[in-house]
Amino acid sequence: EEVYDFAAIQAKWQPIWEELAPFKTSAEGDTRPRKYVLDMFPYPSGDLHMGHAEVYALGDVVARYWRHQGFNVLHPIGWDSFGLPAENAAIKRGIDPRGWTYDNIAQQKKSMKLYATSFDWDRELHTSDPEYYKWTQWLFLQLYKKGLAYRKDSWVNWDPIDQTVLANEQVLADGTSDRSGAVVVKKKLTQWYFKITDYADRLLDDLNQLEGTWPAKVLNMQRNWIGRSIGADVDFQVEGRTERVTVFTTRPDTLFGATFMVVAPDSDLAAELVAEATPEVQEAFQEYLVQVQRSTEIERQATDRPKTGVFLGRYAINPVNGERLPIWAADYVLADYGTGAIMAVPAHDQRDLDFARAFDLPVRVVVDTNSPATGMIPVITQGMLDGTEELPELDPLSTGVALAGEGRLINSGPLNGLSKITAIKRVIEQLAADGLGRSAKNYRLRDWLVSRQRYWGAPIPIIHGADGTEIPVPEDQLPVLLPPAEGLDLKPRGTSPLGGATDWVNVPNPIDGTPARRDADTLDTFVDSSWYFLRFLNPSDDTKAFDPKEAEKWAPVDQYVGGVEHAILHLLYARFITKFLFDEGYVSFTEPFTALLNQGMVILDGAKMSKSRGNLVYFTEEIERHGVDAVRLTMAFAGPPEDDIDWADVSPVGSAKFLARAWRVARDVTSAPDVEWKTGDVTLRRVTHRFLADAPGLVESFKFNVVVARLMELVNATRKVIDTGAGPGDAAVREAAEATAMALNLFAPYSAEDMWEHLGYEPCIALVPWRKAEQTLLVQESVTAVVQVDGKMRTLLEVSPKISSEDLEKMARDAAAVIRSIGDREIIKVIVRVPKLVSFVTRP
Numbered sequence: 001e002e003v004y005d006f007a008a009i010q011a012k013w014q015p016i017w018e019e020l021a022p023f024k025t026s027a028e029g030d031t032r033p034r035k036y037v038l039d040m041f042p043y044p045s046g047d048l049h050m051g052h053a054e055v056y057a058l059g060d061v062v063a064r065y066w067r068h069q070g071f072n073v074l075h076p077i078g079w080d081s082f083g084l085p086a087e088n089a090a091i092k093r094g095i096d097p098r099g100w101t102y103d104n105i106a107q108q109k110k111s112m113k114l115y116a117t118s119f120d121w122d123r124e125l126h127t128s129d130p131e132y133y134k135w136t137q138w139l140f141l142q143l144y145k146k147g148l149a150y151r152k153d154s155w156v157n158w159d160p161i162d163q164t165v166l167a168n169e170q171v172l173a174d175g176t177s178d179r180s181g182a183v184v185v186k187k188k189l190t191q192w193y194f195k196i197t198d199y200a201d202r203l204l205d206d207l208n209q210l211e212g213t214w215p216a217k218v219l220n221m222q223r224n225w226i227g228r229s230i231g232a233d234v235d236f237q238v239e240g241r242t243e244r245v246t247v248f249t250t251r252p253d254t255l256f257g258a259t260f261m262v263v264a265p266d267s268d269l270a271a272e273l274v275a276e277a278t279p280e281v282q283e284a285f286q287e288y289l290v291q292v293q294r295s296t297e298i299e300r301q302a303t304d305r306p307k308t309g310v311f312l313g314r315y316a317i318n319p320v321n322g323e324r325l326p327i328w329a330a331d332y333v334l335a336d337y338g339t340g341a342i343m344a345v346p347a348h349d350q351r352d353l354d355f356a357r358a359f360d361l362p363v364r365v366v367v368d369t370n371s372p373a374t375g376m377i378p379v380i381t382q383g384m385l386d387g388t389e390e391l392p393e394l395d396p397l398s399t400g401v402a403l404a405g406e407g408r409l410i411n412s413g414p415l416n417g418l419s420k421i422t423a424i425k426r427v428i429e430q431l432a433a434d435g436l437g438r439s440a441k442n443y444r445l446r447d448w449l450v451s452r453q454r455y456w457g458a459p460i461p462i463i464h465g466a467d468g469t470e471i472p473v474p475e476d477q478l479p480v481l482l483p484p485a486e487g488l489d490l491k492p493r494g495t496s497p498l499g500g501a502t503d504w505v506n507v508p509n510p511i512d513g514t515p516a517r518r519d520a521d522t523l524d525t526f527v528d529s530s531w532y533f534l535r536f537l538n539p540s541d542d543t544k545a546f547d548p549k550e551a552e553k554w555a556p557v558d559q560y561v562g563g564v565e566h567a568i569l570h571l572l573y574a575r576f577i578t579k580f581l582f583d584e585g586y587v588s589f590t591e592p593f594t595a596l597l598n599q600g601m602v603i604l605d606g607a608k609m610s611k612s613r614g615n616l617v618y619f620t621e622e623i624e625r626h627g628v629d630a631v632r633l634t635m636a637f638a639g640p641p642e643d644d645i646d647w648a649d650v651s652p653v654g655s656a657k658f659l660a661r662a663w664r665v666a667r668d669v670t671s672a673p674d675v676e677w678k679t680g681d682v683t684l685r686r687v688t689h690r691f692l693a694d695a696p697g698l699v700e701s702f703k704f705n706v707v708v709a710r711l712m713e714l715v716n717a718t719r720k721v722i723d724t725g726a727g728p729g730d731a732a733v734r735e736a737a738e739a740t741a742m743a744l745n746l747f748a749p750y751s752a753e754d755m756w757e758h759l760g761y762e763p764c765i766a767l768v769p770w771r772k773a774e775q776t777l778l779v780q781e782s783v784t785a786v787v788q789v790d791g792k793m794r795t796l797l798e799v800s801p802k803i804s805s806e807d808l809e810k811m812a813r814d815a816a817a818v819i820r821s822i823g824d825r826e827i828i829k830v831i832v833r834v835p836k837l838v839s840f841v842t843r844p
């Protein structure tokens, strides 16, 4: 008897699909509605891994689904193929990064094709191809023309292992590099930046457009990253100095409580102030500065760190009351935020209070927070609440707790009695009238550092004249080709290896022919990926980066699928570039990705997979063992896509068994394709049509696991009719098998195509329109309730739509799968939503 043989099925269909190219996006004259489904493109660092297996399986469900729904779908793929791993591998093994990269691409492409991802291969692109990076360089020049690409000297994050600068985004919370793991240090260098801060407000405000279609978590991460603060700039006179010192504060209402001023030790201002100080102060300051430069930004902002600083021997004058405020340099004030200087209000700011207590500086309360409702009383007792006990004195100096809460102003002259918000308004008005201040906004967002002192990237298309002028490479001379790696010393040493390519670097000045030098730095790979979704629209056009007419048709991306690790960097940069292209009139939209799905990680035994942990599950091995379809189906069935998948908890073996079962149903069908479905078994027809009606909504809300569960149910129901009911010739059996094959195409395309052939049809099943449910068959006799334990689906129950909450809970508690899964853990919460859901939460 013929058996389900996944290897044979894969070998049979892969060449046929290759030949028929069913996923080629149709172009001119196609009147179908369009969908652009994009999966984040991979970095070719080796063969595909299980993370890829997940994202490309899930993205493919969406792409395949919209094709069944009658859409002209654009589902392209390419490679983010510039970057450090290639270069590091090349250095380690003495090979060419180019060769390493393209070998890996070839391997990944082979794996992706085997994995039956429904990509339009005609649109494949590689960011390291000159045909692509020509346009990355063009984009740089457009930004340059608008003053949005510029060079400046600045303290940069320096990775001492990779010997390269890092964007702030690439420094992890513990102060280490997200690439090499090295502790990041500061170094002063001349670097290229993109002025993303010009777009800060729009990047923040436009997030509102994405509410509901982007994960809330990602929206929040973007908001925090941009970090807009609203407050005031206040100008302070400094004794013995003509220029004023401006501070940024979010609490101008507390101006009467300022008792000292702090400047960042590594700011130009500190250097200026200390230049006039006594030799002792200068010496103490220099010593302190050296110490400060050894610490990371993260360390400097840590609240639990003892406060350190140096008094600069200078005084500022408080503009509202003429008081003399001593000026200190301390590392908790950062040079590149606000103005690099603050007014310290120790009574109401914890960092200032810690500092005041460490150096014996005065503390003055100017906001009366003394009410249990709003104050910051460390411990509130019942007695305080009902008035039998005195409220404690809120003295920050003795308690060590700053009064950050709301209250009425005190000790503040004309502001006394006002609320915080009124006082803020009043102070800003007064300062503005006196020319001593104004309202101000600040952002955590910094300009985007885009230059890298590394080889494997797009060369920056700028030529430096002997006199220091910058000359953009004329657009008709693009691309500036990367010179061959051969003969270059790629080892990191802080300057770009391209500087060693003498013939390449030394060029005549395009303007007057005098000797000049090419900029030897290369662009951050995030520049490459900031616009790739547009290049897919016509990747082989050598006359422009992308065609605005095609963008009009296809973009923005309708559904973007990828990992949450790109929640900040990549998405922020792509959003910025999109807004820039909008401003330049190249696109008509301001957000690149209308909807975003973040898949979780594939982990093993609760831990992230990694070579060093030795818990890697290999893509190729899993595919060989279980087959493509079983792995893909497992990814979809494991749970909600956002959750991590523990490969130890899932069962590709179970998936393969189910696929064999589904496949046998199709093989067993004995009726002909033209059989009248109306004559079929009504009970089975109801199950089929209920599935056809429900699946679209479930797919569109990414409940892929529920769709798979429902398919399992449909296959079981069909098998029952074949074996013990009306038999394999019944029309409803064919109808159910066809629906199964069609829906299975979303998850297990090889099995689905093979079933389709057994059912008497030509390939490709991927292009078959979704079967419409017949309304008359949808009248409910029963509904399926999902039973979850700790968020994982454990069983499905067929229940009456009118079942009571108590009965449903009891049925769920009695279900064998639930009892098994809960074991002896305690149930701490039960959520029952009749008639569809019972969810148990246990104490771990």
Ligand code: ANZ
Pocket: 229, 248, 249, 250, 251, 254, 264, 332, 333, 334, 335, 336, 337, 338, 339, 340, 341, 342, 343, 344, 345, 348, 349, 442
């Ligand atoms: C006086 C004050 C009183 C402040 C008070 C806060 C509370 P965000 O929300 O992060 O914008 N600050 C300003 N520039 C700084 C810098 N370069 N490094 C470290 N701290 C800086 O915080 C703004 C507040 O952080 C500012 O408001 C300032 O302290 C401080 F009861 O001014 B505030």
